[in-house]
Amino acid sequence: MNHLRGWQYRALYATVGALACSGVLWLAMHYLAGAGADSLPHPLEPWLMRLHGAAGFAGLFMAGVLAAAHVPQGWRMTTRNLRLCQHKAGQRRTGLALCVLGGLAALSGYLLYYFAPEDLRALIGWSHAVLGLALVALLPLHGARRGRPGE
Template structure:
């Protein structure tokens, strides 16, 4: 099996949770409580972006850790059982989707922070948020498939 160690699971879910929470809170503050009559951002917005940026560093470290061991090992795994082969194929699909969405999320976040023209900022920001939501929803599914492979679900 290709299970993560408990500290790796904790790091992964803490980083993902911090990213999701800080991003969701920023969206709520910006769109629900931000820009009053003076059209200035809410005072919490920069702090939430700083938290989001710090969580990105933890997520990138975690992604590097997974890219070095978990991902290549998952691609090399084979099985003789047809039922298990089907589950592993599904797990590979969710893993590949997580990698692709992670790359899109990193790229869109980088573009938002450094390069996005103001005219594209809102559209790119919503796309970034949707990718983040998809990652948060897909991550437990990938983990659940691992548990199903081990016969623990």
């Protein structure tokens, strides 16, 4: 079995929850609250971005925690047992997708903060939002695919 330890599970879901909530709330404040080309930003927007950035650092830390043991151990286990148990192939696919989505979300977040020229900012921003939401949707599916006792 390759289950996360209790603290890892709690820290991962708290981090993903903080990222998702701060990101979705920022989108709502930015695009829905006082929506209009000439309106001022909502006063909560900078605070939500600060929270999102702090949660992003926690997310990078958790990615490192998972990359140190959970990911390589899971890869070895599924390589060894792929023919014996088909659900492990699905877990490998969702795990690989989570790694790719997480990497692309981190890259797009970096680009938004440090690089994004004005003509690409909206495209990168919406790509970042879609990547984050896909990651949030896929994470519970990956956990639900874990083997039952005795597998």
